[in-house]
Amino acid sequence: MSQTNLPLSGARLWDSLMEMAKIGGTPKGGCNRQTLTDVDAEGRALFRKWGEAVGLTLSVDRLGNMIFRREGKNPSLPPVALGSHLDTQPTGGKYDGVLGVLAGLEIMRALHEAGAETEAALLLINWTNEEGSRFSPPMMGSGAAMGVFTEAEVLAKTAFDGAVFGEELRRIGWQGAADPDDLQKVGHYLELHIEQGKLLEDGGFDVGVVTHALGQTWFEVVVEGEEAHGGSPMAGRRDALMAAAPLMAAVEEIALGTVSPTGEPGRGTVGVVDIYPASRNIAPSRVFFTIDMRHGDPECLAAMEARLKARAAELALVRGVTITVTNFWHSPNTPFDPVLIQRARDGATARGLKWRDIPTGIGHDAVYMARKVPTVMVFCPCHGGLSHNEAESITPEWATAGLQVLADAALATAGLVKP
Structure with missing residues (x-):
């Protein structure tokens, strides 16, 4: 038996995606399954049921990361891990993160169905709080496992509504006893994800092989001025919003105007804005907003x-206000493993798929894993590059192509054994 005739089922993967999407499903066809909510717990329970049905052993660590294990023939080899996340944005889609988790499950199902073995053990991971929507920053489960965050600081994180990460994890019943640091012993890590961009679709590619992750820096900005009646003369006002607005507009200007020697511009986003006192006839005295900046060139990111x-x-x-810009979070440019990259390329080529190398401008659990563990990502196209949106969509054919390349690279790494 080889990777190419393992009974991988794209149809079964698609059915699982649609079944998981019912949990937290929205009227517009997306998903609202935010981390550590009741629907997150429901999605986790379904995933546990599916994994245990094919003989996988589940452990859960103190941050809620779910780790399924399928033993290999050679216990002296470090395990090969597959994974992504089941949590979504408030108006998320069916595929972001979920595709990678359930593609890994489909590989486990196919191995079980074929009665096949691997030399190294295989792990399948559902990472806690990849999205960073309810609790920020993102990728907390993988970040803490790789030593980027401490376990204590993650458990103490507070959501905008006052909920505490550790308390919510215990409330939904998904805090385990395993040590997150144990995941640093993984030998290799592979993750399938939708592109969240248009390069693959526009180029007619079946898959992308991700070579590296762009650097990114997040900021929090507070502009403090003075409240004024809407009917008062405008001269001399210290209107916080009138100072914040041009700074927000400058984010796009700076991103597009910071171009690397290869011609690549930056990326900039203002995602959260809070205005005080938020009254129709009062010039605001305080504005809080967030900025996300990204670039493939570290010097350009620093210049931004x-x-x-x-x-x-x-x-x-100029405006007579105080503006405080605080660095909130940073992720450096991160290369992926050249050996795993080549295995993904080889798998795509052997299957006759059209592929290209591609960077990721978006943070993923794989980016933190790559700091400690040889890692690669595989991308499948998504329509219009649309993601973090209820209208996010892919085709079954794209999902299947990504599954096949992921499986070939993972099983070549773990050592598929002929029965």
Whole structure:
């Protein structure tokens, strides 16, 4: 038996995607299965049922990361892990993260059905709080496992509604006893994900082989001025919003204007805005907002940060307000493993799939894993590059192609044994 004739079922994968999407399903066809909510617990329970049905052994660590294990023939070899996440954005889609988890499950199902073995054990991981929507920053489960965050600081994180991460984890019944640090002993890690961009679809590619992750920096900005009646003269006002607005607009200007020697521009996003006192006839005295900046060139990313802070200082002076720009989170440019990259390329080529190398501008659990463990990602196209949106969509054919390349690379790494 080889990877190419393992009974992988794209139809079974698709059915599982549709079944999981019912949990937290939204009227517009997406998913709202935010981390550590009741529907997250329900999705986890279904995943546990599916994994145990094919003989996998489940452990759960103290951060709620779910780790299924399928033993290999050679216990001296470090395990090969597959994974992604089941949590979604409030208006998320059916595929972001979920595709990678359930594709890994389909590989386990196919191995079980064929009675096949691997030399190294296989792990299948559902990471806690990849999205970072309810509790920020993102990718907490994988980040803490790889030593980026401490376990204590993750458990103490607070949501905007006051919920505490550790308390919610215990409330939904998914705090385990395993040590998250044990995942640093993994030998290799592979993750399938939708692209969340248009390069693959526009180029007619079946899959993308991810070579590296762009660097990204998140900021929190507070603009403080003075409240004023809407009918008062505008001269001399210290309106926090009128200072915040041009700084928000500058985020796009800075991103598009910071171009690397290869011609790549940056990316910039303002995602959260809070205005005080939020009254129709009062000029605001305080504005809080978030900024997300990304670039494939570390020097360009640093230049974007410098331009942002210089613009903030300029606006504060002109407008008579105080602007505080705080660095909230940073993830550096991260290369993936060249051996695993080549295995993914070889699998795609052997199957006659059209593929290309591609970077990821988006953070994934694989990015944190790559700091400690040889890692690769495989992308499948998504329509219009749309993601973090209820209208997010892919085709069964794209899902199947991604599954096949993931399986070939993973089983070549774990050592598929002929029965």
